[in-house]
Amino acid sequence: MNRAKVVVLALVALLALVLQVSILPHVAVAGVVANLVLVVVVVAGLNLSASQTLVFGFAAGLLLDLAPPADHAAGRWALALTVVAWVVARARPEVRPSAGWVVALVAACSFVGCSVYALSGLLIGDPVGSVGDVLGVIALAVLLDLVATPFVVPGVQWLLRRMDRRAGREAARA
Amino acid sequence: MALGPVTSRERRWRNEGGPGAPSRPSRSLVIALALAAVTLITLDSATQESPIDPVRRAVGEVLAPAQDVAATLARPVEAVPEWFRTRDELSERVTELEADNAALRELAVTMDADRARLETFDALTSGAQELGSALVPARVIGVGPGQGFDHTVTIDAGSAAGVGPDMTVVANDGLVGRVVRVTTNSATVLLITDPASVVGGRLGTSMELGFVHGSGAIGSEGALDLRLVDTRHVPARDEVVVTWGSQSGPYEPGVPVGRVSEVYSSLRDTSQRAVVVPFVDFTSLDVVGVMVPSGTRSDRAVVEADGSLR
Numbered sequence: 230m231n232r233a234k235v236v237v238l239a240l241v242a243l244l245a246l247v248l249q250v251s252i253l254p255h256v257a258v259a260g261v262v263a264n265l266v267l268v269v270v271v272v273a274g275l276n277l278s279a280s281q282t283l284v285f286g287f288a289a290g291l292l293l294d295l296a297p298p299a300d301h302a303a304g305r306w307a308l309a310l311t312v313v314a315w316v317v318a319r320a321r322p323e324v325r326p327s328a329g330w331v332v333a334l335v336a337a338c339s340f341v342g343c344s345v346y347a348l349s350g351l352l353i354g355d356p357v358g359s360v361g362d363v364l365g366v367i368a369l370a371v372l373l374d375l376v377a378t379p380f381v382v383p384g385v386q387w388l389l390r391r392m393d394r395r396a397g398r399e400a401a402r403a
Numbered sequence: 404m405a406l407g408p409v410t411s412r413e414r415r416w417r418n419e420g421g422p423g424a425p426s427r428p429s430r431s432l433v434i435a436l437a438l439a440a441v442t443l444i445t446l447d448s449a450t451q452e453s454p455i456d457p458v459r460r461a462v463g464e465v466l467a468p469a470q471d472v473a474a475t476l477a478r479p480v481e482a483v484p485e486w487f488r489t490r491d492e493l494s495e496r497v498t499e500l501e502a503d504n505a506a507l508r509e510l511a512v513t514m515d516a517d518r519a520r521l522e523t524f525d526a527l528t529s530g531a532q533e534l535g536s537a538l539v540p541a542r543v544i545g546v547g548p549g550q551g552f553d554h555t556v557t558i559d560a561g562s563a564a565g566v567g568p569d570m571t572v573v574a575n576d577g578l579v580g581r582v583v584r585v586t587t588n589s590a591t592v593l594l595i596t597d598p599a600s601v602v603g604g605r606l607g608t609s610m611e612l613g614f615v616h617g618s619g620a621i622g623s624e625g626a627l628d629l630r631l632v633d634t635r636h637v638p639a640r641d642e643v644v645v646t647w648g649s650q651s652g653p654y655e656p657g658v659p660v661g662r663v664s665e666v667y668s669s670l671r672d673t674s675q676r677a678v679v680v681p682f683v684d685f686t687s688l689d690v691v692g693v694m695v696p697s698g699t700r701s702d703r704a705v706v707e708a709d710g711s712l713r
Contacts, residue, residue, distance in 0.1 A: 250545040251473035260549030279428035298555035304443025356598030
C-alpha cells in the first residue's frame with residue numbers, strides 16, 4: 230500500500246515538473262516560478278517513511294537536473310532536495326500537522342533548497358550573480374512556493390487519504 | 404472527555420501514516436545520497452564529454468512531448484486577458500504600436516545599411532562565402548526557472564527537424580541564443596542572457612570587435628554586457644551590435660543582438676564595458692527560428708534565405 234503511494238507521488242512529481250516548466254512561466258515573477266517539485270517532496274515527506282522520503286527527494290531532484298531545459302551540472306537539485314527531504318523527515322511531528330505548520334515547513338524547505346542549490350553553484354564556479362541578487366531570487370522563490378502550497382498540498386493529501394480509505398475498506402472486506 | 408479529540412487525532416494519524424509513520428532518517432542513507440549527488444555534480448561539471456549527456460537526452464526524449472502538450476494547452480488560456488480589454492485600451496494600444504512601428508521602420512532602414520557594410524566586410528575578409536542559411540521555425544515549450552540561475556528554454560524542433568548542437572537561434576527582432584543539445588523532437592537553447600553565455604559581437608557602425616556577455620539579470624534592463632577588444636574605443640549610444648561569429652562556430656555572423664545603452668570604463672579592467680539592451684524580449688519568447696544550412700532535410704516547412712517556404 231505504501232508502494233502505491235510512492236508511485237502516485239512520483240506521477241504527481243512528474244506532472245509538477247511539466248507544469249512548472251511549460252505553464253508556470255506564463256505567470257512568472259521576474260523569471261522565477263514556484264518550485265512545485267519541491268512542494269511535492271515536502272508532501273511526500275509527510276506521507277512516506279523517512280528513508281523513502283530521502284530517496285524520493287533525491288530522485289525528484291535528479292529529475293529537475295536532467296529534464297530539459299536544465300543545463301546546470303547534474304546533481305545540484307538532487308543534493309538540494311535530498312537536504313529538503315532530510316529536513317522534512319526530521320521535522321515531521323508525531324501527530325497530524327496543522328495547515329499553518331505545513332505552510333511554515335514549506336517556507337523553511339524552500340529557503341533551504343534554494344540556498345543549497347545556489348551554494349553548490351558557487352562552489353563549482355557556476356555563475357549565479359551577486360549575493361544580493363541571489364538573496365532576492367531566493368526570497369521571491371520562497372514567496373511563490375508559499376503561494377503554490379494551497380494549490381498543491383490539499384489536493385495531493387486528499388488523493389493519498391482516499392487511497393488509504395480504499396485500502397482500509399478492502400482490508401476490512403478480506 | 405477533554406482527552407477524546409486528541410486521542411482520535413493521533414489514531415487517525417497512525418492510520419494514515421501506515422506502518423512507516425514518523426521514524427528518524429538513517430544517517431548512512433543521508434550521507435550516501437548526498438555523496439551520490441556530489442559525485443554526479445563532479446562528474447558532470449569536471450568532464451568535457453559528460454557521461455550524463457546520454458541520460459539527459461533520454462529524459463528529454465520522454466519529457467519534451469509532455470512539455471509540448473502542456474505548452475499547447477496553455478496557449479489559448481494565455482489569451483484570456485485579451486478578452487477583457489476595453490475599446491479605449493485597444494485604441495491606445497494601436498497608437499502606441501503605430502509609434503513603435505514607425506521607430507522600427509527607421510531602425511530597419513539604418514540596419515540594412517549596417518548589414519550591407521558588414522557583408523562587404525565579410526566578403527573582403529573571408530572570400531566569397533554564402534551568407535544564406537535557412538530557418539527552421541519552432542516554438543518555445545519550456546522555460547528554465549529563475550531560481551535555477553541559468554537562462555535556458557526548450558523548443559519543439561529537434562534532430563528530426565534538422566536542428567543540431569551549436570546552431571544559432573533567432574527571433575523576429577534578433578539573436579536569441581544557441582542550441583546546446585537536441586533530442587529527436589526538442590532542443591535545449593542557451594539564451595544570450597545566461598551568465599555563462601559569450602557571443603562574439605561587432606559594433607555596427609565602427610566595426611569594432613568585442614564580446615557580449617550575458618549578465619544573468621532577468622528582464623531587458625542590463626541583460627547584456629559588451630566588452631570591446633580595443634580598450635580605447637568608446638561605443639556610441641544606440642549603436643547596434645551584431646554577431647561576429649564564423650560559419651563553423653556557434654553563432655552565424657551578422658545577426659543583430661541589441662543596442663548600446665550605457666558605457667562604463669573601469670581603470671582596473673582596462674577595457675570599456677557597454678550595457679547592451681537586447682532586441683529580443685526574453686520575457687515573452689514564443690516563436691523562434693533555428694538557422695540551419697540551406698537545403699537541410701527537415702520534418703517541417705523551412706524558410707529559405709530568399710524568404711520562400713520549402
